[in-house]
Amino acid sequence: MTRLQEPAAARPLRKDAERNRQRILRAAAEVFTTRGLQTSLDDVARHAGVGVGTVYRRFPDKNALVDALFEERLQQIVGLAEQAWGEPDSWVALATFLEKAGELLAADRGLREILMFATYGRDRIATAKGQMQPAVTKLVARAQQDGKLRADVEPTDFPFVEFMLTAAAEYGDRIQPGIWRRYLTIILDGLRPRRDTVTPLPVPALTPDQMLDVMRSIPRRH
Secondary structure (H helix, E strand, C coil), X not given: CHHHHHHHHXXXXXXXXXXXXXXXXXXXXXXXXXXXXXXXXXXXXXHHCCCHHHHHHHCCCHHHHHHHHHHHHHHHHHHHHHHHHCCCCXXXXXXXXXXXXXXXXXXXXXHHHHHHCCCCCCCCHHHHHHHHHHHHHHHHHHHHHCCCCCCCCCCCHHHHHHHHHHHHHHHHCCCCCCHHHHHHHHHHHHHCCCCCCCCCCCCCXXXXXXXHHHHHHCCCCC
């Protein structure tokens, strides 16, 4: 009888554990968004209203918690690219994706730090590359086929575009809220294929592997 009763007794514990996990993730997202990745697991536990031991049972260290949040946010960005694909105008689709991704980055300090300082904790870049690259490549290829995006732009240029917007939000929003939108407008204008005014790009785009090396070389933020 004892063996037959064990699964029934275990089910509520699993549900409770998952509820605690989601509670911790929500709390971490809130504190990382406002305070950045320097927040401790003790801070997360206090914000979640649970004991720090509960946090450590779900996430053995802060890297594991950041990994879980990174995966969540990455799925959000991939979702934005997929939603933009449904826009019939290929230029509007690409511009909408960049704007919506910029809004997400501007509002979430923790996400900005994860993306700008990707060596924080375990390497997440291969995961991001595998999930983001196909979605962005589709948007870029369609806009180029329609003649709405300059032909010498590569999908690997767009992580740098997001880094630039991220830096503008990180350092400029305190002085001028939404300043990143100014630079997005300038960048979008430069991506248009005006054949009479386009300046040849002086160096080639990075290959996907080169982009991986660049992102891995960014120093950790302590």
